[in-house]
Amino acid sequence: MSDEVSRFGVVEPEDLPDDLRDRVGAIADKSGFVPNIFRALGHRPAELRAFLDYHDALMDKADGLTKAERELVVVATSGANHCTYCVVAHGAILRVRAKDPELADRVSSNPWQVELDERGRAIVDLALALAHDSAAFGEAELADAREAGLTDDEIWDVGAITALFAMSNRLAHLTALRPNPEFFLMGRLPR
Known part of the structure; x- marks a missing residue:
C-alpha cells in the first residue's frame, strides 16, 4: 500500500x-x-x-441542525459514496460530537438499519435519498422529513451538506486521499 x-x-x-x-x-x-x-x-x-x-x-451554523446532526449527514453521504477519507475523518468528528464511539461506523456501513431516533432517521433518510438518486428526489421525501419535525431550513441544510460532501467525496476519490492516522482513534478512546 x-x-x-x-x-x-x-x-x-x-x-x-x-x-x-x-x-x-x-x-x-x-x-x-x-x-x-x-x-x-x-x-x-x-x-x-x-x-x-x-x-x-x-x-x-448556530441554528437548526446540531453540530452532531450535521456530521451525521456527512457520514451518511460519505458512506453512500464509498468515500474512505470522509467516512474516517467525519466519523471521528461525529463520534466526538455525538459522544458515541459506535454511531459513525453503524451509519457509514448500514445507514438503513442503524437505530436512530425519529429525527436522526429523517436526517439520514433525506441525505441518502439525495446521495443515491437525486434526480428522483421529490415531494415524498420532503413530506417525510417535515412529518419527522424537520423545518424547511433544516431540510435545506441536509441537502446542502449532502451536496457539498458529494463533491468532497469525489475530490477524495480523484486524489486517492488517505485519512490521517489520528482520525482512526478520535472519539474512541478518552482524550
Missing part, C-alpha cells in the same frame, strides 16, 4: 498563502494535526478557500 497522501501531492501549511495558513493553522491547533484534505487542496488555493468558506457556512 502506498504511503502517499494524495496522488497529486500536497502543500504543507507553511507554504500556503497567509490567510489559508492561518485558517488551517487554527484547525491544526484545535485538532493537534493538519487534516490531509487541506494539504491535498493546498496546491489550488482559490479552491481550498472556496471549499473552506462553503464548509464553514454549512457546518458552523
Whole structure:
C-alpha cells in the first residue's frame, strides 16, 4: 500500500498563502494535526478557500441542525459514496460530537438499519435519498422529513451538506486521499 497522501501531492501549511495558513493553522491547533484534505487542496488555493468558506457556512451554523446532526449527514453521504477519507475523518468528528464511539461506523456501513431516533432517521433518510438518486428526489421525501419535525431550513441544510460532501467525496476519490492516522482513534478512546 502506498504511503502517499494524495496522488497529486500536497502543500504543507507553511507554504500556503497567509490567510489559508492561518485558517488551517487554527484547525491544526484545535485538532493537534493538519487534516490531509487541506494539504491535498493546498496546491489550488482559490479552491481550498472556496471549499473552506462553503464548509464553514454549512457546518458552523448556530441554528437548526446540531453540530452532531450535521456530521451525521456527512457520514451518511460519505458512506453512500464509498468515500474512505470522509467516512474516517467525519466519523471521528461525529463520534466526538455525538459522544458515541459506535454511531459513525453503524451509519457509514448500514445507514438503513442503524437505530436512530425519529429525527436522526429523517436526517439520514433525506441525505441518502439525495446521495443515491437525486434526480428522483421529490415531494415524498420532503413530506417525510417535515412529518419527522424537520423545518424547511433544516431540510435545506441536509441537502446542502449532502451536496457539498458529494463533491468532497469525489475530490477524495480523484486524489486517492488517505485519512490521517489520528482520525482512526478520535472519539474512541478518552482524550
